[in-house]
Amino acid sequence: MAGDSQRLATITGSLAATTRAHHVPGEVGIWIFVLSDMLLEFSTIFGYFLHDRAANPSQFAQGRATLSQQLGLVNTLILLTSSMFVVLGIQALRDKDRSRAARMFVWARSLGLAFVALKVLEYGAKFHVGLTPVTNSFYMFYFVATGLHLFHVLIGLIVLTYVVNGARAAQPRPNELRSAEVGATFWHMVDLIWIVLFPLLYLVA
């Protein structure tokens, strides 16, 4: 009898390990979206940017020199840290510690808001000195690439708010973890795109 229950525990344990090893974070749909967004939208922009840069290297070097490398660095650190808090929030949800999860997601969202605030200041400073998307090819790419990214940040903030509200509610929603994982996957993609945009626009151009 004891041997049977031990065997059963071993089987259940290895089944759980197998499931965990083949766990799709969130669901397949979000991954199809994320991979196609990364590939079709942003990779195309990266490519066109370098293509146009090759045609006009001095214009791109001058454009890059007007961007604040420090601000770009701070933006990167903000999104990396925000992503880390999202991972810690997901871990807390798995540990059934929903109040800790809510705190982690609130940190992630606050950093996302800080990113938006800095971007608004950065755009404001550019417009103030007359630099707009129609100034030249470099600024067209700068505003389109960072603007499209910012649009994703804003969607991510709405998603994070949904996740925060869920973790704060007295009763968990059905599929709470899964929907939080979908939101987390999207938020990490936003971080990931910026990881490439930062060196491309602020350092290399």
Place this chain on the structure above:
Amino acid sequence: MLANPRMQVVLVWLALVVVTFVSWGVGLEHGVSRGTGPDVAMAVVLAVAFVKTQLVGTFFMELRMAPLPLRLAFSAWVVGVGATIVAMYLWL
């Protein structure tokens, strides 16, 4: 793999932060002060950015626990787009 998943996430974050600072430093040193031609150090900075995206995928997006096709699709993006971008930077 570390036993404590929370510690693992913080360590990956720390590694990403350190690499970001180094890339920024190299960018200031090489990108701003030099001319417009391709610079091997800046090509490395671009390649390292894609290594960072793989780290985010593996540890933050939890692909290390995902089925193989998903991990392969993600890594194909990292390697394919990363190699294309670095090549375009160096030789275009």
